[in-house]
Amino acid sequence: MFKIAQRMSDVSPSATLKLTSKAKAMKAKGLPVISFGAGEPDFDTPAAVKEEAVRALQAGFTKYTPTSGIPELREAVCRKFEEDQGLKYTPENVVISCGAKHSIYNLIQVLCDPQDEVLFSSPYWVSYPEMVYLAGGKPVAIETTQKEGFRLTAEKLKSVLTPRSKILILNSPSNPTGGILEEKDLASLAEVILKHNLICISDEIYEYYIYKGLKHSSIAALSDELKKRTFVVNGTSKSYSMTGLRVGYLAGDAEVVKKIGILQDHSTSNPVSISQRMAVAALKLPKSYRAQVREIFEKRSHLMQGLVAKAKGFVPFEAQGAFYVFCDIARTGFDSESLCDRLLEEVNVAAIPGKSFGSDKHVRFSFACGEKDIEEGIQRVIGWTQKNVK
Secondary structure (H helix, E strand, C coil), rough: CCCHHCCCCCCCCCCCHHHHHHHHHHCCCCCEEECCCCCCCCCCCCHHHHHHHHHHHHHHCCCCCCCCCCCCHHHHHHHHHHHHHCCCCCCCHHEECCCHHHHHHHHHHHCCCCCCEEEEEEECCHHHHHHHHCCCCEEEEEEECCCCCCCCCHHHHHHHHCCCCCEEEECCCCCCCCCCCCCCHHHHHHHHHHHHCEEEEEEECCCCCCCCCCCCCCHHHEEEEEEEEEEEEEEEECCCCCCHHHHHEEEECCHHHHHHHHHHHHHCCCHHHHHHHHHHHCCCCHHHHHHHHHHHHHHHHHHHHHHHCCCCCEEECCECCCCCCEEEEEHHCCHHHHHHHHHEEEHCCCCCEHHHHCCCEEEEEECCCHHHHHHHHHHHHHHHHHHHCC
8 A cells, every 4th residue: 555665675573572562562461481582671761860760840941952871971071981992082072862772773874875884793683784784775784603703804804895995883882792802802903994984883881781890882982082982872771671771872073963953853852851850860870880780790691601501512602792693593493583483472481582793593592580580591491391392
């Protein structure tokens, strides 16, 4: 009946949201579903943040704000970047959006012309290629392997470069793999970025969740020259359990930031007024709060990895960051979608098929849930593999 716009022809629905919605619907019917699906912390939004929401409501802070974010939040973001990475920005370098996903989408819309190539390592976050398709660009996935720690190397980056290569997206810590790029990895990639005049989008939404004594590094902090070519993206969703409140932000070149503001003028207008005030309160929380949450997640990562390794045919990658266990299932004989469908239907365990992330021989388990659920859910998986994997 209706002719759909051509730009939608290559765009797929989010498998993460689709499977998570199905799991929630099953649970609502009374089934004992345990979900290791969406990347959403199970702990509550901090009390100080919720209290700020009440104050904002009572003060009538429910009107339009500046499209690119309230001044207090843009200033708070500048302080955050300087304290955490030593990166100095002014509010003119910062734009607040409706989540970090929105920030990345806006960057690609503003920077990517039709047929421009946007590069990222594979496995990749499910929305990267779809965002590129929506901008008329060409997504280029650069394969990495579990054996090499899912680390993108300078050699692999150089091997895919063409005259149309324009943007490189880095995601560390990574969704879905839990891998990270250390400073030495970033330094080698930086040489290629500068030599070939690439633009870098550094997706650092999981920066506070790094384990084993490792340290988060931002490629923008390596040199002034790199900072000029990099847009650092972050948000409050993962760090402060504010997923539904939709506050993301980016920092980078002021002229590009200005264009993103214009894009938001004609698409979303401002992010939610009250959410912005809550984000200011979140960014004021002491570092001890984030450290406590990180310790909880590191403990869960050890628990889940140890249990998943007992499932027949499963080979988990040892997570260095984020809150996922990315698991090789090639030895099971199942593709990722079939395996995840059967786990959900037969033992009521929700996991995300790796096909959506660029690897059909992997599945992703999120440990953003309680230890009791981890133990019960993975024991169900272990039992299922004993019966169904040869």
